Amino acid sequence: MFTELNELLDASPQRPETGKFTLLRDTRTDGSFLVHHFLSFYLRAGCKVCFVALLQSFSHYNIVAQKLGVSLTAAKERGQLVFLEGLKSCLDLLFGEEEKQSGQPSPLQFISESASDLKALFDFVRTFLTPAGSDSWKGPVLLVDDLSVLLSLGATPVAVLDFIHYCRVTVCYQLKGNIVVLVHSNEDSEDEENELIVNSLCHHSDLILWVEGLATGFCKDVHGQVMHRRARRGGTCWCHTQRCLQAQGWARRAASAPWEMAQG
Amino acid sequence: MQLGTVRVEFCVKNSHYRMSTGEPKLSSKYYNVVLLEAYTSAEWEKPLRLLSILLFSQASPTTSTKFGHYYDVSKTMSPELFQSIKWHSFYLPEELSLHPLPLHLPCKLTPTRQLLQSIQRIIYQEGFDGSDPQKKLKNILRIGIQSLGSMLWGDDICSSDTPEHIHSLTKFLYVLRGLLRKSLSACIITVPAHLIQNKAIMERVTNLSDMVVGLESFIGSERETNPLYKDYHGLVHVQQIPRLNSLICDVSDTKDLAFRLKRKLFTIEVRETVLFHYLEPKRWS
Numbered sequence: 001m002f003t004e005l006n007e008l009l010d011a012s013p014q015r016p017e018t019g020k021f022t023l024l025r026d027t028r029t030d031g032s033f034l035v036h037h038f039l040s041f042y043l044r045a046g047c048k049v050c051f052v053a054l055l056q057s058f059s060h061y062n063i064v065a066q067k068l069g070v071s072l073t074a075a076k077e078r079g080q081l082v083f084l085e086g087l088k089s090c091l092d093l094l095f096g097e098e099e100k101q102s103g104q105p106s107p108l109q110f111i112s113e114s115a116s117d118l119k120a121l122f123d124f125v126r127t128f129l130t131p132a133g134s135d136s137w138k139g140p141v142l143l144v145d146d147l148s149v150l151l152s153l154g155a156t157p158v159a160v161l162d163f164i165h166y167c168r169v170t171v172c173y174q175l176k177g178n179i180v181v182l183v184h185s186n187e188d189s190e191d192e193e194n195e196l197i198v199n200s201l202c203h204h205s206d207l208i209l210w211v212e213g214l215a216t217g218f219c220k221d222v223h224g225q226v227m228h229r230r231a232r233r234g235g236t237c238w239c240h241t242q243r244c245l246q247a248q249g250w251a252r253r254a255a256s257a258p259w260e261m262a263q264g
Numbered sequence: 265m266q267l268g269t270v271r272v273e274f275c276v277k278n279s280h281y282r283m284s285t286g287e288p289k290l291s292s293k294y295y296n297v298v299l300l301e302a303y304t305s306a307e308w309e310k311p312l313r314l315l316s317i318l319l320f321s322q323a324s325p326t327t328s329t330k331f332g333h334y335y336d337v338s339k340t341m342s343p344e345l346f347q348s349i350k351w352h353s354f355y356l357p358e359e360l361s362l363h364p365l366p367l368h369l370p371c372k373l374t375p376t377r378q379l380l381q382s383i384q385r386i387i388y389q390e391g392f393d394g395s396d397p398q399k400k401l402k403n404i405l406r407i408g409i410q411s412l413g414s415m416l417w418g419d420d421i422c423s424s425d426t427p428e429h430i431h432s433l434t435k436f437l438y439v440l441r442g443l444l445r446k447s448l449s450a451c452i453i454t455v456p457a458h459l460i461q462n463k464a465i466m467e468r469v470t471n472l473s474d475m476v477v478g479l480e481s482f483i484g485s486e487r488e489t490n491p492l493y494k495d496y497h498g499l500v501h502v503q504q505i506p507r508l509n510s511l512i513c514d515v516s517d518t519k520d521l522a523f524r525l526k527r528k529l530f531t532i533e534v535r536e537t538v539l540f541h542y543l544e545p546k547r548w549s
Contacts, residue, residue, distance in 0.1 A: 033511050055472075056508075057445045063509040087442035094439060095384055111435065152434035152468045184471060191464035 002037050008228060009207070013045035018139050019172045023205040024182040025198065028213030031182060034226075035145045036061070038180045040070040043080065047177070048137035050129050052121070054086035054149040080137060082128040086149070111153050118155060118163035126170050129177065140177035142167055147201075148184045148194050157193045161200055168204070206230065336528050354382050374429075375418045376436040383407065383443055393447040405449035412436070412453050413460060413469075422459040433465060437472040476504040479523065496522040500532055 006012060024034045032055075039061070042049050053061060061083075062072040075081035084107055093106045107124040110116065129140035150160050164181070171177040185198045202208060208229040359378050387393050392405045413433045414422050421427040433455075444451055457466055457478070470476050478501035482488045500521035524531045 030507060030512070032507075036511060060509055064511055067511065087438070087445050090439055091384075091442045091446065094380070148468070148471060149438070152431065152472060153438060154431040154435060186467070189464075189467060190462075191467050193464070194467075 005034075005037060005226075006041070011041070013041055016042065016045040016047060016138065017178065018176045020178045020206045021168055021172055021204060022178065022180045022207045022209065023201050024180065024209050024211070025185055025202075026182070026211040027185055027187065029211055031184075031209075031211035032056075032145060034209055034211065035143065035180070035182050036064050036068060038141075039072075039143055040065055040068040042141045042143070042178070043070050043072075043075050046080075046138045047141045048080055048082075048129060048131070048135065048139075049075070049141045049143060050082045050084070050125050052084045052086070052125070052142070052144045054144070055146055057087060058083055058085050079135075084124065090153075108153070110155055110159070116156070117159045118150070122163055122166050122170075125167060129171060129175060131175070140171055140175050142171050142177070142179045144179075144181045146182040146184060147197065151191075151193050151197070157196045160197055164201065164204075337525075338527055352382075352386050354379055374432065376412075376432060379409070379417075380436065380439050380443070383440070387443060387447045387449060392449055405447065407449060407451040409451065409453045411456055413455050413465075421462060421465055422456060425461045427462065430462065430465065434468045434472060437469060441472060470504060473504060474506040474508065477502055493522065496524050496533075498523055 011017065022038070024031050024038075026032075039049065039051060043065075051061075058072070065072050072081060072083065076083060086108060089106055089108050090111060093108055093112055105120045105123075107121045109120045110118055125142055129142065131137070131140070147160060147164075150163075151157065155163075164179075167179060171179055181201065183194070183198050183201065185195060189195055208227075210227040210229070212227070356375050356378060359382060387405065388395060390405065411417070413419050419427070419429055419432050421430065421433060440451065443449070455466075455469065460466055479498055480501060481498040482490075482493055482496070483498075487493045500523050502521065521532050521534060524533070
């Protein structure tokens with residue numbers, strides 16, 4: 001995990017927040033390094049993590065996590081981490097033997113068009129994050145990398161938003177856990193379905209971390225900027241604080257612009 | 265070559281670092297999950313096929329230093345070369361009769377579905393997934409797919425703004441990605457992006473790929489007569505490079521690349537050199 005990012009967010013593995021929905025958003029760059037940050041952060045915090053990894057293999061995340069000081073294999077063995085490898089599940093669904101398919105429904109069964117919603121995926125998440133009697137872990141965490149892939153696999157935007165809604169109710173409100181989701185977006189994107197999901201999630205997020213490549217073009221020393229936007233809901237007043245920092249080297253640039261919206 | 269750490273690199277001839285032979289040198293190691301896509305106008309499918317040949321031709325041990333170096337676009341590959349290597353092809357009419365899909369699979373029967381089945385079968389039978397410890401792995405499976413997304417593959421994304429099979433290409437790429445990840449294989453695909461009307465599909469295709477390279481031809485554009493580009497046939501856009509087993513990718517310093525295709529020479533050069541040469545005479549005239 002990145003200690004500079006923890007300082008900016010005033011977060012610590014010793015006292016993880018509860019009930020928060022964090023949206024990771026990237027534009028003109030790759031924001032998956034934040035996924036690795038939060039994965040190692042919550043594992044160090046002692047939380048039970050359900051990682052829905054749709055884009056890369058387990059070995060990729062494991063190798064990167066080891067560089068950040070966390071072993072995903074060990075976390076799986078002690079029951080702290082549940083890892084859904086989307087690529088592998090998809091292959092099992094499409095090329096699996098008939099006997100295997102008669103068992104537990106695949107979390108990604110919507111790909112085979114037998115179901116149009118993501119209920120199987122939600123059931124998978126709920127089953128593994130609902131605490132068992134012997135669990136000693138702190139709050140559950142759902143991590144998704146990345147949500148935009150679900151659209152590529154045939155899910156409708158409404159189905160994706162329904163899935164996130166059910167996860168928020170269960171994980172954030174009932175189980176007092178946290179959710180971290182990565183989405184991609186571009187300013188001139190023509191993917192209307194993806195932009196619909198991104199805009200909707202922005203409104204429902206407690207924290208948005210927006211990673212952008214530099215607008216001035218490529219630079220060797222600085223890869224981009226990270227903007228963090230936190231929504232504090234206190235009564236009828238919304239406060240947004242906004243800060244920017246350079247991604248490479250984590251140099252802070254003062255761009256705080258707090259404003260308040262009066263009671264509407 | 266270390267197994268599992270494969271990377272494909274384009275040779276870039278930079279005038280500041282011009283090689284003594286004056287010829288492009290292609291170095292190649294392979295990612296086991298490289299998915300290389302390129303989009304171009306139809307006239308420039310040829311350089312992409314050429315790239316495929318350069319990157320994936322079998323090099324004999326005696327010519328390993330000249331891997332993929334010699335070619336002539338006016339000639340076809342010799343039959344002797346075909347017969348000396350082990351290769352598999354996919355021809356849909358034959359595939360349907362030889363390998364019908366199992367009935368229990370819920371997916372519709374499409375050409376791309378058959379192609380996935382064929383690739384999965386070859387990976388398993390030839391031992392590229394390591395499932396058979398008796399089979400000694402000697403090489404990496406190289407896969408080349410041409411004009412994916414075109415009507416040749418039964419898709420309508422090139423013929424309609426609102427295609428009926430809008431997810432067929434992205435689903436195919438996702439399953440292919442899974443097959444490549446779990447085996448020692450690499451794949452290069454060409455996609456006729458200029459024909460795909462729905463640009464959202466291309467954004468999703470890019471997201472599902474490891475490496476994305478675009479070839480932009482000058483033919484038919486105003487750049488064809490622009491003196492700034494008179495020595496070149498088009499631009500090379502490296503849109504995405506792989507980031508596997510690492511936190512960030514190794515970003516190249518060079519961003520503006522132009523290519524020139526001759527009968528026996530394919531060159532990629534840094535375009536800023538062209539700009540410098542154009543401005544200098546004017547500055548001092």
